[in-house]
Amino acid sequence: MNVDNYCGNVAGDENMREFVGKSVFNGIAIGPLKVLGKEENAVKRTKVEKPEEEIVRFTQAKEQAKAELGEIYKKALKEVGEASAAIFEVHQMMLDDLDYIESIVNMIKTQEINAEFAVAVTGDNFSEMFAAMDDDYMKARAADVKDISNRVIAILQGKNGAGNLGDEPVIIVADDLAPSETVQLDKSKVLSFITRHGSTNSHTAILARTMNIPALIGVEYPEDGDGKIAIVDGAKGILIIEPDENTLRKYEELKREDEEQARLLMELKGKPNITKDGKEINLYANIGGVGDVAAALANDAGGIGLFRSEFLYLESDDYPTEEQQFKAYRTVAENMAGKKVIIRTLDIGADKQVGYFNLEKEDNPAMGYRAIRICLDRIDVFKTQLRALYRASYYGNISIMFPMIISVDEVKKAKDLCEEVKKELEKEGVKYGQVELGIMIETPAAVMISDELAKEVEFFSIGTNDLTQYTLAIDRQNPALDNIYDSHHPAVLKMIKQTVNSGHAHGCWVGICGELGADTTLTETFLHMGVDELSVSPSMILKVRNQIRNSDSTR
Amino acid sequence: MKEFTYTITDPEGIHARPAGIFVKEAAKYSCAVTISKDGKEVDAKRIFGVMGLGVKCGNEIVLKCDGADEDAAMEELKKFLEENM
Numbered sequence: 001m002n003v004d005n006y007c008g009n010v011a012g013d014e015n016m017r018e019f020v021g022k023s024v025f026n027g028i029a030i031g032p033l034k035v036l037g038k039e040e041n042a043v044k045r046t047k048v049e050k051p052e053e054e055i056v057r058f059t060q061a062k063e064q065a066k067a068e069l070g071e072i073y074k075k076a077l078k079e080v081g082e083a084s085a086a087i088f089e090v091h092q093m094m095l096d097d098l099d100y101i102e103s104i105v106n107m108i109k110t111q112e113i114n115a116e117f118a119v120a121v122t123g124d125n126f127s128e129m130f131a132a133m134d135d136d137y138m139k140a141r142a143a144d145v146k147d148i149s150n151r152v153i154a155i156l157q158g159k160n161g162a163g164n165l166g167d168e169p170v171i172i173v174a175d176d177l178a179p180s181e182t183v184q185l186d187k188s189k190v191l192s193f194i195t196r197h198g199s200t201n202s203h204t205a206i207l208a209r210t211m212n213i214p215a216l217i218g219v220e221y222p223e224d225g226d227g228k229i230a231i232v233d234g235a236k237g238i239l240i241i242e243p244d245e246n247t248l249r250k251y252e253e254l255k256r257e258d259e260e261q262a263r264l265l266m267e268l269k270g271k272p273n274i275t276k277d278g279k280e281i282n283l284y285a286n287i288g289g290v291g292d293v294a295a296a297l298a299n300d301a302g303g304i305g306l307f308r309s310e311f312l313y314l315e316s317d318d319y320p321t322e323e324q325q326f327k328a329y330r331t332v333a334e335n336m337a338g339k340k341v342i343i344r345t346l347d348i349g350a351d352k353q354v355g356y357f358n359l360e361k362e363d364n365p366a367m368g369y370r371a372i373r374i375c376l377d378r379i380d381v382f383k384t385q386l387r388a389l390y391r392a393s394y395y396g397n398i399s400i401m402f403p404m405i406i407s408v409d410e411v412k413k414a415k416d417l418c419e420e421v422k423k424e425l426e427k428e429g430v431k432y433g434q435v436e437l438g439i440m441i442e443t444p445a446a447v448m449i450s451d452e453l454a455k456e457v458e459f460f461s462i463g464t465n466d467l468t469q470y471t472l473a474i475d476r477q478n479p480a481l482d483n484i485y486d487s488h489h490p491a492v493l494k495m496i497k498q499t500v501n502s503g504h505a506h507g508c509w510v511g512i513c514g515e516l517g518a519d520t521t522l523t524e525t526f527l528h529m530g531v532d533e534l535s536v537s538p539s540m541i542l543k544v545r546n547q548i549r550n551s552d553s554t555r
Numbered sequence: 556m557k558e559f560t561y562t563i564t565d566p567e568g569i570h571a572r573p574a575g576i577f578v579k580e581a582a583k584y585s586c587a588v589t590i591s592k593d594g595k596e597v598d599a600k601r602i603f604g605v606m607g608l609g610v611k612c613g614n615e616i617v618l619k620c621d622g623a624d625e626d627a628a629m630e631e632l633k634k635f636l637e638e639n640m
Contacts, residue, residue: 086572090602093575097603126603133609141571141606394566428613429564 015242021194021219023237024205025294028255029192029214030248033241034170035226036181043120043153047112054108058115061155062101066092068151079187080207091148100126116156123149147178171230173221177204187211192232194219194239209294268542269300271549275527279553282533283541284340286513290328293335295538300545303340305461305535306401306513307332309385310347313354319381325388333396340397342461342535344440345385345414347371347403366466366475371404376413386421393433401438401461406445411456440513442466447495454506461535462499464514468492487516493525500529511535520547527553556621557629565640568611571602573640578602580635586622588632599632 048054069092076085094100100122107118127145130138169189174181176197182204193208193215208215214234221239231240231251240247274280284305285296296304312320312328333341348354349370362368375382389400402414415437425432439456441447442463450460464487469476471492474485496512503510511533516522518536520543526534527548536544563569569577581588581599588599592614597604599618610616618636620628 090571090575093578093602097601098598099601099603129603129607133607135568135609135611137567137570138606138609144571391566429562430612431564431566 016244016247017222017241019219019221019239019241021216021237021239023234024215024217025208025213026234026298027192027212027214027232028234028251028258029171029232030251030255031169031171031191031229033173033194033221033225033228033230035221035223036172036174036177043116044114045117046114048108048114049112051108051112054113054115054118055105057156058104058108058119058152061115061152062095064155065148065151066095068155069095069148087144091144094145094148095152116153119149119152119156123153143176143178147181150178171232173225182207192216192234194221194232196220212298264546265299265542268545268549271545273302273545273548275548275551275553277552277554279527281527281531281548282340282511283545283548284342284511284513284533284535285538285541286535287332287538290331292538293332296541297335299538299541301339301538301541303342303397304332304336305340305342305511305533307341307343308347309343309345310352313346313348313357314352318356319384322384322388322391325385326391329389329392329398330395333392333398336396338397340399342399342401342438342459343389344401344403345372345382345389346375349374366469366477372402372410372414373404375402376410379417383417383421386418387425390418390421390425390432390435391430393435394431396433398433399436399438399459401440401459403440403463404442404466405439405453406443408449408452408456411439411453415456438508441499442470442514444471444495447499450499450502451505454503454508457508459508460499460503460510461533462496462510462512462514464492464496464512464516467495467514468516471495487519488522492516496526496531497529500531504530509533518544520544523547524551524553527551556619557625559618559629559633559636560615561618561633561636561640562615563610563612563640566612568614569605569608569640571606574605575602576639577632577635578605580632581628583631584620584622584624584628586620586625586628588628589619589621591617591619 069088073085073088076088103122103125104115104118107113107121108115123145127142130142130145133139169191171192171194172185172190173194174196176195177193190211190213192213193204195204195217196219198204198217205215205217214232216232216234216237216239219239222241225241228242231243231247233240233251243251272280273283282302284303285299285301286306287293287296287304288308289311312325329343347370348357349359349365349368353359357374359369386400389398392398400418402411405411418437422432436458438459438461439446439453440463441450441460443466446453447467454460465476468474468485468487468489472485472489474481476485500510509532512526512531513535517534518540523544534544565573578600589596590599590605590608591597592608592610595608597608599605618629618632620632
């Protein structure tokens, strides 16, 4: 057991134990654990009298494995779609690979050993070759080679595959789950997935998200857990084994609340964000990282209205590379499958500091060296991000948004850099998609010249937090001023109104991505002003949708 | 023997699935078909070999066809590379 992950007995009950993992999907599951064992160590080396017969056994097992994979492919096609099912087609081809077959046949012939052992050793060798490759995608293929080899071994040993779970729904616990294992599981009997290994992009994680059930990875669960009652808390990323009565009651209550929320979601899901008088507006999600996409989709976001790219810089000890950024942006774009994803370029400085930028300490950082001001000064850093964004735009519907704008000149410079990046990519033969450009309206200056700015871009997104602080000259961070900080101040609302008018006069759509967007007491006011889009945190989407559907924009 | 040099433009490089499809195409011909990258040459009719090259976007590969139907093989495989990778 890994002591780092073990939080020990929790006060109150002798047996209650808590384990930490990384959540890949939120939710609560309560039920018995089912530990799926791996039997790959069960293969013994034995000497055989007639190697030719072993070769025939292997060939038959291989053909049967291919036939099984063909069936799994068909099942997966129905359940998880073409893209996820394709891997089983590749598995069939791997079983026909001549290097793989020759290695097994040679081992049987020259060493006079059993087919099981020859398959196991060859599988290990090939999977090590992939594990050693300098590419995360190829590294992950090591599991595929193990998977096909284990299938052939299981057939040779006359064993049935996984999938028999009994009648009661269970929490599945395993070292790692191969795609062929997860697809064979009876989905109606699975409450949650817990794995020791795997990544947030593994098949299991993707499956959990599709099935809408909580799942944790990287959990050092105990081997003796089989059959014991456990709780999976997807939000906190913990597994609690043998909970005491209080904990169990608390979680049963939370689960009921979740279900209530889910019921509301079901009721409002798929319904348009349309007012009583028939005006429809876009309702998008604000996210701060790749992991939030699942919540955005689960809450029926029409797109991503604000993807804060800072997390890439804040989580890193050095400047994130173009490749790292490209992967993150691409993942979000792909997961949103053609829905709009508005990514805000780097917005650090002020209250968000990053060590390796070596920014000097300022007396008044909110009005200091931050966001686009840094980007237009540190062109190398900015261009790395723009290149990653344009490359990722090929995989979905990406828009780019610049923060902290106060002048037309800044927008022109940023646009020039975008053009430069596009030219570079064209020269390199790298594809990119159609990208809408927009700006944050969060300074009074930007509001006052919004008619000029609107001619330069395709959309505005109003950042009400900063706009309020700059308009009212009230430091957000100063608690002594909380009593006079009025987010409904008429000056702020007039700023918003003016921005919408200027935007519309010049063909820009206008959204709100600040906290005010989720303030349901203002939803009707915004609709009246003609706001085209509201971007709110995922958990607020359905509440705001509810408000929109009960509003009248002509009032 | 026919030879053709090509730079991969697919952003994903040669992933498992495209490798599989390519191998299937190559297996249709009786001539020897190989792909090489940075001097490492593999049999293009074997999926593990092709995947093992770890070909990424921007990499240059050399396709060789050698044998009776090399003209037809080269013509089709070249077309396949250009259209899909």
